[in-house]
Amino acid sequence: MKELIIMKIGGSVITDKNKYMSADKESILRVAKEIANARKKKKFDLVIVHGAGSFGHMPVKKYNITNGIFSEMQKLGFAHTYHSCATLSHHLISVLLAEGVPAIVVPPLTILSHHNKKIKKFDTTVLSMLLKEGYVPILRGDVVLDDVIGGSISSGDEQVPYLAKKLNAKRVIYGVDVDGIFTADPKTKKDAKLIPFISNKNINSILSCLEEAKTQDVTGGMRGKITELLHYATIPIYIVNAKKRGNIQNILLGKKVKCTEIRLK
Amino acid sequence: MKELIIMKIGGSVITDKNKYMSADKESILRVAKEIANARKKKKFDLVIVHGAGSFGHMPVKKYNITNGIFSEMQKLGFAHTYHSCATLSHHLISVLLAEGVPAIVVPPLTILSHHNKKIKKFDTTVLSMLLKEGYVPILRGDVVLDDVIGGSISSGDEQVPYLAKKLNAKRVIYGVDVDGIFTADPKTKKDAKLIPFISNKNINSILSCLEEAKTQDVTGGMRGKITELLHYATIPIYIVNAKKRGNIQNILLGKKVKCTEIRLK
Numbered sequence A, B: 001m002k003e004l005i006i007m008k009i010g011g012s013v014i015t016d017k018n019k020y021m022s023a024d025k026e027s028i029l030r031v032a033k034e035i036a037n038a039r040k041k042k043k044f045d046l047v048i049v050h051g052a053g054s055f056g057h058m059p060v061k062k063y064n065i066t067n068g069i070f071s072e073m074q075k076l077g078f079a080h081t082y083h084s085c086a087t088l089s090h091h092l093i094s095v096l097l098a099e100g101v102p103a104i105v106v107p108p109l110t111i112l113s114h115h116n117k118k119i120k121k122f123d124t125t126v127l128s129m130l131l132k133e134g135y136v137p138i139l140r141g142d143v144v145l146d147d148v149i150g151g152s153i154s155s156g157d158e159q160v161p162y163l164a165k166k167l168n169a170k171r172v173i174y175g176v177d178v179d180g181i182f183t184a185d186p187k188t189k190k191d192a193k194l195i196p197f198i199s200n201k202n203i204n205s206i207l208s209c210l211e212e213a214k215t216q217d218v219t220g221g222m223r224g225k226i227t228e229l230l231h232y233a234t235i236p237i238y239i240v241n242a243k244k245r246g247n248i249q250n251i252l253l254g255k256k257v258k259c260t261e262i263r264l265k
Helices: A025-041 A054-062 A072-098 A125-132 A156-166 A203-212 A223-229 A247-252 B025-041 B054-062 B072-098 B125-132 B156-166 B203-212 B223-229 B247-252
Strands: A004-009 A045-050 A103-105 A112-115 A118-122 A136-140 A142-146 A150-154 A171-176 A237-241 A259-262 B004-009 B045-050 B103-105 B112-115 B118-122 B136-140 B142-146 B150-154 B171-176 B237-241 B259-262
Touching: A004 A156, A004 A247, A025 A045, A025 A072, A025 A247, A045 A072, A045 A125, A045 A156, A054 A072, A072 A103, A072 A136, A072 A142, A072 A150, A072 B072, A072 B103, A103 B072, A112 A150, A118 A156, A125 A136, A125 B142, A136 A156, A142 B125, A156 A171, A171 A247, A237 A247, B004 B156, B004 B247, B025 B045, B025 B072, B025 B247, B045 B072, B045 B125, B045 B156, B054 B072, B072 B103, B072 B136, B072 B142, B072 B150, B112 B150, B118 B156, B125 B136, B136 B156, B156 B171, B156 B223, B171 B247, B237 B247
Parallel strands: A004 A045, A004 A171, A045 A136, A103 A136, A112 A142, A171 A237, B004 B045, B004 B171, B045 B136, B103 B136, B112 B142, B171 B237
Antiparallel strands: A112 A118, A142 A150, A237 A259, B112 B118, B142 B150, B237 B259
């Protein structure tokens, strides 16, 4: 078996979060080319999970479907959101195919369902079959069915830890729009420092720092992510800036990149 | 439980079979409006299976993937075909959503796999869940994984009989580009006569007529279909012209339409 890498690509990397259904075509093209180049240089299996960015957040807000599906309008909103997230996958996959990457989208709704906003069932059989045949399965943050509240949101950040464990990934990569995890929000605080390595030694101080910052997502959108990550951080996890040219290709190839690496025992 | 209808919409209805990836937008809009209107007038559950038309046939031919996936180029062709068929679903669903139909696409690859070009597994759980919540699941003719030859083609005509049985459908509708099953090809033979009703009484003479015509698909593309249909024709099956305004709406509402009705015991 080849090494399996699970790579999340943040919605902030491939969409313009402030515009409705606006894909960042330049970013998508760069990321796709880097994935294609890495695959030409090294053999590895890859699952990509992309965030929905503005393609998800905006219809979810518009149709008010964060807390369940109870009206006909919300039901239509659920379908609109699913379609909107599919549109973003479609953009990404068009470019991946053009670069020679045999990408196959598997909408999470078809294999994952929720029980009150938490994973109830996540059947990864088709992903394993696709990997075995040499394809690159694509998942995404999207709406899924929920047996308590009708429908809810499954984020890429929810899916990645589950996939890493179930599919026995060797590495996990989070491509985001900052250089990694910081001591404060690097977008607003000049004195924010990148934390290059998180291990059992410094994890507690980092967690209490995150706890203090509860009211604000001061770590550049990484607070929710890191607490999810800690549940499975026995394999190397890299949080890298996917907006910077070369980072995705280099991290896929196992090269050194400015980032946060998490490795716990 | 509401009555469940399985409706196939032929690729010839919603695409231009002679042009690469060319959707027939006028037909799609008309069909979508008729489905939306019928749903406003009557409560019923609906699963739609659309053919791929030029969105499927052309990439399948271009990449030569009819008989399996054995090369890297075929693998990329498989992914291209999947993407191309998804593009057609995307067109159709955009219009259905705009008409207020909560359509959710479930690509067959995610729930169906083949063993040497025949259905090996077809897990309809997610379709039942979607129906229960009031959505309209959309499937399509498309590529699926095959555990013998890597990948093969699952036609809508293959899926419909299986779905009808498994989901306990009450009626099946085939929307095609002719008025039903004819004694000869209505597109080329002036003396072709529509067969309005197929029952146990006339089925044998029709089958032998079809047998004689083996070398040519003289019944307007219906020969393969009818032999598939006979395996499950214990519920009413309607073959109607979906190119003619009003037919889809009327047949969904249970009204009389010029068509072929099949009812066997």
